Every structure is written in structure tokens, then in C-alpha cells.
Amino acid sequence: MALFSSSTREVPVAAAVPRHVAIIMDGNGRWAKKRFLPRVAGHVKGVELVREAVRACLERKIDYLTLFAFSSENWRRPAEEVSLLMQLFVKALEQEVEKLNRNNVRLRIVGDLSRFEPRLQALIAEAEAKTATNTALVLTIAANYGGRWDIMQAMQRMLAAHPEKRDGFVESDLEAFLSMSYAPEPDLFIRTGGEERISNFLLWQLAYAELYFTPTLWPEFDTAEFDKAIASYQQRERRFGRTSEQLQDRKDHA
Numbered sequence: 001m002a003l004f005s006s007s008t009r010e011v012p013v014a015a016a017v018p019r020h021v022a023i024i025m026d027g028n029g030r031w032a033k034k035r036f037l038p039r040v041a042g043h044v045k046g047v048e049l050v051r052e053a054v055r056a057c058l059e060r061k062i063d064y065l066t067l068f069a070f071s072s073e074n075w076r077r078p079a080e081e082v083s084l085l086m087q088l089f090v091k092a093l094e095q096e097v098e099k100l101n102r103n104n105v106r107l108r109i110v111g112d113l114s115r116f117e118p119r120l121q122a123l124i125a126e127a128e129a130k131t132a133t134n135t136a137l138v139l140t141i142a143a144n145y146g147g148r149w150d151i152m153q154a155m156q157r158m159l160a161a162h163p164e165k166r167d168g169f170v171e172s173d174l175e176a177f178l179s180m181s182y183a184p185e186p187d188l189f190i191r192t193g194g195e196e197r198i199s200n201f202l203l204w205q206l207a208y209a210e211l212y213f214t215p216t217l218w219p220e221f222d223t224a225e226f227d228k229a230i231a232s233y234q235q236r237e238r239r240f241g242r243t244s245e246q247l248q249d250r251k252d253h254a
């Protein structure tokens with residue numbers, strides 16, 4: 001498995017198009033409420049926008065798209081909404097995987113999957129296996145995911161892998177066990193729906209991501225909105241601790 005070095009230690013090539021975009025898809029409930037619809041109608045519409053985002057990434061040659069679909073805290077919602085979200089997840093897996101496969105998209109699900117029903121777990125395993133050799137885009141869905149859970153499970157697996165070691169661990173030792181060790185860190189983080197918080201998403205991996213918050217609700221986050229986020233990203237100067245002048249020197253000597 002290819003491991004990517006942390007952007008906090010090495011300056012990655014700042015490409016015009018972000019290599020990895022991570023999104024908190026928020027605002028489905030409010031979108032439905034505005035229309036006097038049940039919250040689940042917002043989630044159903046949200047799935048359509050996932051399709052559109054995947055298409056946009058394929059067209060723009062973005063390598064990794066990571067979507068927060070269900071957080072470890074979302075179990076606190078009313079049982080009916082949780083159950084409808086699970087049904088929607090099952091339905092999406094049943095209906096979309098073939099199309100993803102045809103488009104050369106690799107699907108990965110990260111999170112604590114043990115809490116899902118066996119049928120859902122089986123569908124996830126099947127979808128990942130079916131798309132395992134695809135190379136156009138890696139689409140990661142974070143489901144029952146929490147950034148703190150990820151760091152804890154990585155730490156436990158790291159310690160189990162080195163039973164005699166007491167200290168001297170370095171960041172890359174832990175990174176190898178994080179659930180997204182197969183991907184470079186996100187370049188661009190987007191949160192729709194107006195809230196400006198991380199909500200326990202990729203805590204470790206977002207250390208140096210460019211953050212983009214928009215009031216646009218997820219069911220209205222179309223390709224034009226996506227392009228606005230990318231345009232904002234392209235305006236940023238990613239310094240990773242260095243000075244602006246240092247970056248200019250590097251460019252001059254490149």
C-alpha cells in the first residue's frame with residue numbers, strides 16, 4: 001500500500017486542481033424544511049448531489065473525493081431518521097455501485113462499520129471488492145466515522161503491531177494505521193450548510209487543509225458551487241509554515 005508523506009512535514013506540489021477534496025455535506029434537513037418536506041427528502045436530494053460531485057471530480061481529474069455521510073454522533077438523532085438514513089445508504093449501494101464501476105471509480109467506506117447491520121456490512125465489502133482495481137477516482141464515504149475514533153483505533157493497532165516498543169514513535173508510525181492511510185491528506189476541505197466547524201471529521205488529516213465554508217445547503221451544492229470552492233482554493237498560498245518569500249525563491253529556482 002502506498003503511504004503518502006504528511007504535508008505538515010513536506011511541501012507537496014501545489015497543483016492547480018486539488019488532489020484530494022473532503023466535504024462535510026451539511027444542510028439536508030434545512031433544505032427540506034424550507035420546502036415543508038420531511039427531513040429525509042433532503043437526504044434523498046442529497047444523494048443526487050453526491051452523483052453530481054463525483055461527476056465533477058472525474059471531469060476535473062481530482063484523484064480523491066471524501067464525503068462525510070454519517071458521523072459517530074449522528075446516532076443521537078431520532079431513531080426514525082437514523083433508520084431512514086441507513087435504508088438510503090443500502091439503496092445507494094445497491095443502485096450506484098455498478099455505475100461507479102463503469103466510470104472507473106474506486107469506492108471505499110471508512111468508519112466503525114461494526115455497528116452496521118450485517119446486510120449493510122456485506123454490501124460495503126462487496127462494493128469495495130468490486131471496484132478495487134479502479135483508478136480514475138477514489139471515492140471515500142465516511143460512515144459512522146469520527147476523527148477521534150480514527151486516532152484511537154490507529155493508536156491501538158500501532159501499539160499492537162509493536163508490542164515491545166514503549167516510546168520513540170513518530171507521526172508516520174501512526175499514519176500507517178489511520179483509516180485513510182491510502183490517500184494523501186485533503187488539500188481542500190468544504191463544509192456546506194453555513195456551520196463553521198469540523199464536527200469530528202478528519203481531525204489528524206485536516207492539519208494543513210485549506211478550509212472553505214459556504215452557506216449553500218448540500219442539496220443545492222451543484223457543479224457551479226463546487227467550482228467556486230476550487231477557485232477559492234486556487235487563490236490560496238499554501239505556506240506550510242514557511243514565509244511567502246521562501247516560496248517565491250523555490251519557484252524562481254524551479
Ligand code: IPE
Nearest residue numbers: 025026027028029030031069
Ligand atoms: C447532513 O444534513 C446530513 C447528515 C448529517 C446525515 P443534516 O441532516 O445535518 O441537515 P441540517 O444540518 O439539519 O440542515
Ligand code: IPE
Nearest residue numbers: 024025026068069070071199
Ligand atoms: C456533520 O453534520 C456530519 C455529516 C454531515 C455527516 P451534522 O449536521 O451532524 O453536524 P453538527 O453535529 O451539527 O456539527
Ligand code: MG
Nearest residue numbers: 026027028193
Ligand atoms: Mg447538520
